[in-house]
Amino acid sequence: MDSSPPFKAPTPAALAGVRVVEMGQLIAGPFCGKTLGEFGADVVKIEAPGAGDPLRNWRLIKEGTSVWWQVQSRNKRSVALDLRQKEGQDIARQLIAEADVLVENFRPGTLEAWGMSPEELHRLNPGLVMLRISGYGQTGPYRDLPGFGAIGEAMGGLRHLTGEPGRVPVRVGVSIGDTLAALHGTIGVLTALYHRKVNGGQGQVIDVALHEAVFNVMESLVPEYSAFGVVREAAGSALPGIAPxxxxxxxxxxxxxxxxxxxxxxxxxxxxxxxxxxxxxxxxxxxxxxxxxxxxxxxxxxxxxxxxxxxxxxxxxxxxxxxxxxxTAKDIVEDPHYRARDMLLTQETRDGYSVEVPGIVPKLSATPGTIRNSAPHLGDDTDAVLTEAGLTAEQIALLRSKGVIQ
CATH class of the missing domain: 3.30.1540.10 (formyl-coa transferase, domain 3)
Incomplete structure (x- = not known):
């Protein structure tokens, strides 16, 4: 089956020339990679051989792959690399050495155990912008606890406010904690890239905690408690203090x-x-x-x-x-305003079918985001990326025989 990219960028890309290595999975880290990729960054996604990113199999599956994956991983290249093996870690360092941005959302300490601490990576690549998304951040007494978006929503104060008064708190309906963390991470990456450009080329580490990203959008929650001792409570569909x-x-x-x-x-x-x-x-x-x-x-x-x-x-x-x-989803798909603003796009997949997907936000007048490539199969780009990194065909074949790559 032809897996060639079905999309071409018709306009200059704002992030053309920026190389991103994505070493995360599921939602928070990959959503950041998705956003950067939509505006022209070359996003190389490292996945574990075998199953790859679990998001490939989340929710509704078509032709063996989640349709969510088709959105989350468009404009990315997939490298199937076993980071548990030393040779896999060496290749990852080689890719990171030539990258502008590293995105990871492992539990704190994981990269350090692989010999990829910020200090080690910055010795290798002083200009590297390193985004680290985790449940509770890289410091503090909770840093080693496992954290998911839902837990971040609870700790950030959001879950207490969702639902009807006196009833069980409910989730928003989407993984809002992960997405908020990803958007804050994207802001951090772009800010750090600008700082690097105007301040001598030095990279830095961006530390995003899931609960802090949620807490950052909680409006007057804490000031009201500080000034008046008021604990804001769930109010159903109303907007407390604003009427009607x-x-x-x-x-x-x-x-x-x-x-x-x-x-x-x-x-x-x-x-x-x-x-x-x-x-x-x-x-x-x-x-x-x-x-x-x-x-x-x-x-x-x-x-x-x-x-x-x-x-x-x-x-x-x-x-x-x-x-x-x-x-509802049906209302959105049938709404002319969505289509007038290109918020519903038809995306061709590498499995041979087309699917309607969300358009790109925000909308830039001179360098709008685009879908250049459909979401990859696991390891689609392993050989191409490793060849770009300087490995020979013989070296690649040896790594494949050892199970280091797929």
Whole structure:
């Protein structure tokens, strides 16, 4: 089967010339590699021979491979390399010596045990930008504990706020802790690359903990506790302290309404036939509306329950009140706005079928992200990458015979 890349970059790539070695698996590290690859970085993904990254087999499988994998690993090259063997570690060091960025999300101490501590790698490659994502960070009393995204969400304060008051905390529905860590890691990589460019070419280590990435987006959680002793609690679909902002029932579903601006609130009340609330002096600002939020929510809910979702959206759209329905995957795929902004792309896989996948974010005007290559089979690029690193065909064949590569 032809595994040649089906995509070509039509515009200059912002990160062209940046070489990334990805030594992570599953979500956090690889999502960072995905993001860098979409903007032109050459991402070499090191996977264990045999099964490779477990994400290859997560959730729904088509033609033997997860469709999630097709998104997470596009624009990457796969090298199947056994890092438990010394010869595999030597090859990894050889690849890292020529890289700009190393991304890893092993438990702290794993790279050190393989002779790849930051100190050793920076002696080998002083300009290396090294991103380390872990559950609790590279320091501190919890550093050696195993950490997953869900645990980071709990420790970061997010899980306490998700769900209905008094009921079991629920997960967001996606691996948000891992993704937040990956995005913070990407910011760190780009910042460090810029610093390297303007400050003498020195690399550095970026230490991202899953729970800290979550904690960083927790808004006023700690300041409110510090200043007032208030512990913020779960509030279901409402936005505590901001009114009105909630989900409201319709005849055929739910609609989210954000009517918390002063002028927006007046337009919202006129639209639902409650101008008395819109004109109330004590509801002219957010503080007053918060004090009567249950009354306001009841009024909006009583109105919305008499209409379909689309009818509610039509009325509120005409009144210039922010509102939206709760989208499913089907809604997203059928929405013209998603397609108008290239947020749904058809991606050809190396297994011979096409699949619709999310587009690329953020959107750059001069150097937009692109899908240049489909996600690789395990070890698709082992020979090519090792040849680029200077190994001969005979050396590669010997490594394969020993099981060091696949």
């Amino acid at each position: 902002s909630n989900a409201y029932p319709c005849q055929d579903g739910w609609v989210l309404v954000a009517g918390n601006g002063d002028s927006i609130f007046k337009r919202l009340m006129d639209a639902i036939g409650r101008p008395d609330l819109g004109a109330a002096a004590d509801l002219a600002d957010n503080a007053g509306r918060v004090a009567r939020v249950h009354e306001i929510d009841a009024a909006i809910g009583a109105w919305s329950a008499q209409h379909s979702v689309q009818q509610v959206l039509d009325v509120l759209g005409a009144a210039r009140v922010p509102a939206g329905k709760v989208y």
